[in-house]
Amino acid sequence: MxxxxxxxxxxxxxxxxxxxxxxxxxxxHYTVHTSLDVVDEKISAMGKALVDQRELYLGLxxxxxxxxxxxxxxxxxxxxxMVVDSSNxxxxxxxxxxxxxxxxxxxxxxxxxxxxxxxxCIHSRAFDNMVTSMMMQVC
Amino acid sequence: MADSPLFQALHMEMAHALCEEQEKxxxxxxxxxxxxxxxxxxxxxxxxxxxxxxxxxxxxxCKDLWVTVFKKxxxxxxxxxxxxxxxxxxxxxxxxxxxxxxxxVEEAPKFLAFTCGLVRGALSxxxxxxxxxxxxxxxxxxxxxxxxxxx
Numbered sequence: 001m002x003x004x005x006x007x008x009x010x011x012x013x014x015x016x017x018x019x020x021x022x023x024x025x026x027x028x029h030y031t032v033h034t035s036l037d038v039v040d041e042k043i044s045a046m047g048k049a050l051v052d053q054r055e056l057y058l059g060l061x062x063x064x065x066x067x068x069x070x071x072x073x074x075x076x077x078x079x080x081x082m083v084v085d086s087s088n089x090x091x092x093x094x095x096x097x098x099x100x101x102x103x104x105x106x107x108x109x110x111x112x113x114x115x116x117x118x119x120x121c122i123h124s125r126a127f128d129n130m131v132t133s134m135m136m137q138v139c
Numbered sequence: 140m141a142d143s144p145l146f147q148a149l150h151m152e153m154a155h156a157l158c159e160e161q162e163k164x165x166x167x168x169x170x171x172x173x174x175x176x177x178x179x180x181x182x183x184x185x186x187x188x189x190x191x192x193x194x195x196x197x198x199x200x201c202k203d204l205w206v207t208v209f210k211k212x213x214x215x216x217x218x219x220x221x222x223x224x225x226x227x228x229x230x231x232x233x234x235x236x237x238x239x240x241x242x243x244v245e246e247a248p249k250f251l252a253f254t255c256g257l258v259r260g261a262l263s264x265x266x267x268x269x270x271x272x273x274x275x276x277x278x279x280x281x282x283x284x285x286x287x288x289x290x
Contacts, residue, residue: 010266
């Protein structure tokens with residue numbers, strides 16, 4: 001279960017950012033912003049490696065004391081960043097991958113929506129519901 | 140994807156209806172193709188590993204996108220390795236219903252505008268600004284010229 005989920009456009013501005021309601025939501029925004037540098041590093045490292053299979057899933061970007069940050073970049077250079085609570089050790093790589101796959105599927109649906117202009121912020125209710133299902137439930 | 144006769148028929152009617160007034164019709168049709176290209180490229184690249192470079196993206200266009208929309212691959216791809224690409228399709232799906240002679244060569248741009256937009260939209264979504272033009276040397280073949288802008 002994620003603590004914060006963000007969708008970043010290829011020009012590096014947020015299309016969608018949602019975190020669990022806490023006192024200091026801004027810290028999640030900062031975390032996501034700094035993780036963009038790590039994403040760029042990973043991408044350029046991948047570019048230099050002679051690996052045939054280039055994955056969209058970027059893996060763990062960096063751990064902080066309370067949280068772990070995971071990244072994923074689509075072929076259209078749109079990035080998904082997910083911040084997960086460190087104490088939740090039950091969350092395995094496969095689960096993170098499947099969460100990103102669901103995000104990608106929903107994002108593709110948003111892209112194909114004729115009422116959506118690419119580059120605008122995402123306001124889709126279906127997308128919201130999907131993200132809600134992936135976030136931690138805070139009572 | 141939908142059956143090709145359905146798409147062909149819809150496209151012909153769309154081209155005809157939008158081009159009643161010549162000046163705006165072609166750019167409206169191209170704009171429609173652009174938006175479709177953006178959505179379609181997003182859907183098709185969902186399962187694919189990330190692209191290495193520009194040439195990889197063009198190959199995706201010529202193979203996967205063309206097969207999905209036109210049921211065949213592009214017959215010939217040429218490049219000058221400096222950002223200009225030429226895609227040649229010898230039996231272009233949207234022109235096969237028009238007669239093979241010279242009679243309708245002037246009408247052909249109407250039926251190519253959507254595809255030019257489609258290519259431009261797909262490239263734009265994958266990160267490349269481009270201009271796409273098309274010409275018909277002999278019906279039903281056509282050549283699309285793609286020039287990628289260097290930014």
